[in-house]
Amino acid sequence: MKFISSIVIAAALLPLSLQAKEISGVELVKTLTLNEQPLVLNGAGVRSKFFIDLYVGSLYVPTVIDNTAAVLAADNVAVRLNITSGMITADKMKEAINDGFDDATDGNTEAIQAQIVQFMQLFSAEIVDGDQFTLLASKASGVTAFKNGEAQATIASEPFRQALLKIWLGDEPAQNSLKEAMLGQ
Template identity: 30%
Template sequence: MKKLIAILLMCASMQALALELEGVKFDDKVQIDNAPLTLNGAGVRSIVFFKMYVIGLYLAEKQKTADAILGDAKPKRIALHVLVGEAGAERFLNGFRKGIEKNHSEAQLAALRERMAAFEQMFGHIKTVKRGDVIAFDWLPAAGTRIALNGAELGRIAGDDFYHALLSIWIGSKPVTASLKKELLGG
């Protein structure tokens, strides 16, 4: 009986915690604005030998393709956990900007320009990000993209195309790395 209880407790704790990467724990399920989301996948973003961040993608229902994720209008969350000791926020913004530019035409970028400027302005007062900081990008169908740093909302940006632009950094046709895209797609 004791063995059975121990096994059941172990299974229950494994279900509560889906994944741990680089010391960051990703819960199997989260909730945003009363919408339950499930961890679709997570991975580590490295540049040369430096592990910059771990990122998790939460969806209403697990998906295996970028097209299915982009076509789904339900709430979503990108949870980015900073791993570097300390880095200028501008470094992260440059990475976001380059990732979006690689995945969009000039016309698409022109349509996003004002919202990209608003996005960058949200981070204007933040000089550095450090290990342990969490940047959350939530897609809320009625409200647009909600951006938060360590749980404090920085602002919101309208338009599903803006959230799709953010997603394209990691799961677009030209992702930051193919391996990270594969991990976020649950593979």
């Protein structure tokens, strides 16, 4: 019994950075490795609309980063979206992503339109509560999209990579509070 009590006390004394993090019912891993690149959880928050939680967005980086410029300059970062609402459909996700690209590029999506069309194929199958999308943004290879842990496609384009990250972290993000949470602010 003393042994179990000691374990519980030791776990409670661990720094918060080492303890698991849960947001809106989603357990977030503190580290993940994608394409042999180890990344740490930088921050996470909830994307909500009309008081409904839609998804948990999290940002994974090589080392802690607190601003968009540093995220864009990093060799590898990942945005993870954990769907928490059945209200998100493939069509609604496509519409939101298109709006996000429009905001991220100040309405100038023409230069990356072919990559946007390719990226939208990730959302061709129905989206259900519990789905997970992970977007590894690498300066070397572009954006590799994963759905529920399985690689779907890689889009090699630096302007596309930057625009994609700006959907959540740019001057006109999907939601300001989500941006701040992902940047750990």
